[in-house]
Amino acid sequence: MITLHGFAASNYYNLVKHVLLYKGLPFKENLLYGGSEELLAISLAGKVPVITTAQGFNLSESSVICDFIEETYPESALYPENAEERAVVRQMMKMAELYFELPSRRLIAYALSGTAVPESIAVEVRQVLSRGITALSRLCKFSPWVAGKELTMADIYLYYVNTIVSAFGSSQLNWDVLAEIQGMKEWSTAMSQSAIAQKVEADRQANMPEFMQQVTAKINAVSAK
Ligand SMILES: N[C@@H](CCC(=O)N[C@@H](CS)C(=O)NCC(=O)O)C(=O)O
Incomplete structure (x- = not known):
């Protein structure tokens, strides 16, 4: 199964999540924020989103992930044939x-x-x-x-x-x-109005308070230096 790493307040994360949901692919989410060691280990630039495939392949950069998902799972195609x-x-x-x-x-x-x-x-x-x-x-x-x-x-x-x-x-x-x-x-x-967009949005809203806490902690750490 694919693992999607990142956080739901991120629009880049959400677009990949929308693609996975649109294609009906099973996946699990692993909550990771920027700056964490765990993220740096799997994301070349330390950015979210990252996916890990069932084979253990890690891939970052949202548009590249979109292409990879399409090529690996062509059903419910999201690119034209022409x-x-x-x-x-x-x-x-x-x-x-x-x-x-x-x-x-x-x-x-x-x-x-x-x-x-x-x-x-x-x-x-x-x-x-x-x-x-x-x-x-x-x-x-x-x-x-x-x-x-x-x-x-x-x-x-x-x-x-x-x-x-x-x-x-x-x-x-x-x-x-x-x-x-x-x-x-x-x-x-x-x-x-699509059911997928509404689910993604509900998850985004649920993550916002924790995401904002992370942001505040980072701003406070910088201003304390
Ligand atoms: N070009 C990247 C950009 C991803 C990106 O900027 N992600 C943000 C979240 S929206 C991030 O990881 N921020 C954390 C950080 O920069 O430490 C993509 O398309 O995936």
Whole structure:
């Protein structure tokens, strides 16, 4: 059986969990936070999520894990058969990661510590997010899924990326980034209503208090130095 390591407050963890649930694969969860020795032993960069297969193979990096799960368990396919269509799905995932997820993540430390985002960083983040808006507006079809008629890996990936963009764009930049892409919010609402998304969200909420305790402990340890 696959083991999924990490914590449910992480959107990267949750997107892999959603894929496992979508494919109906049996898996167990092992709660690990960043910085733990146990995580460092199995995750090359000390990041979550990590999966361990029944054969004992450890794999990190969420998009690589998604590909591995698809190749190992092709039932309930999440990538199109056609190579060009498959490339478009991967392009959406890449654009979402580079131009939505990563710039939004630069805001998280300020949100958690309650300090203002320096204007130079806010300018840079806005620029990169604008690039993401342009790219994803051109790519996403929302008919009804992002790549067209079939739900693909891009739907799952983008949905969890958007949780970060939405939360920190509005709280730190006062910018409703997702509203800039026509159809994105309606699609996001549809995604959030699936039984899988609701289970993942319930688990996320249950983990939040403990996750916030971890964050506070880390902030206090840094400020005590
Ligand atoms: N590129 C990685 C990023 C994963 C990542 O940033 N995970 C965060 C949680 S959302 C983490 O492990 N943070 C703990 C730390 O940095 O120590 C992926 O796609 O899996």
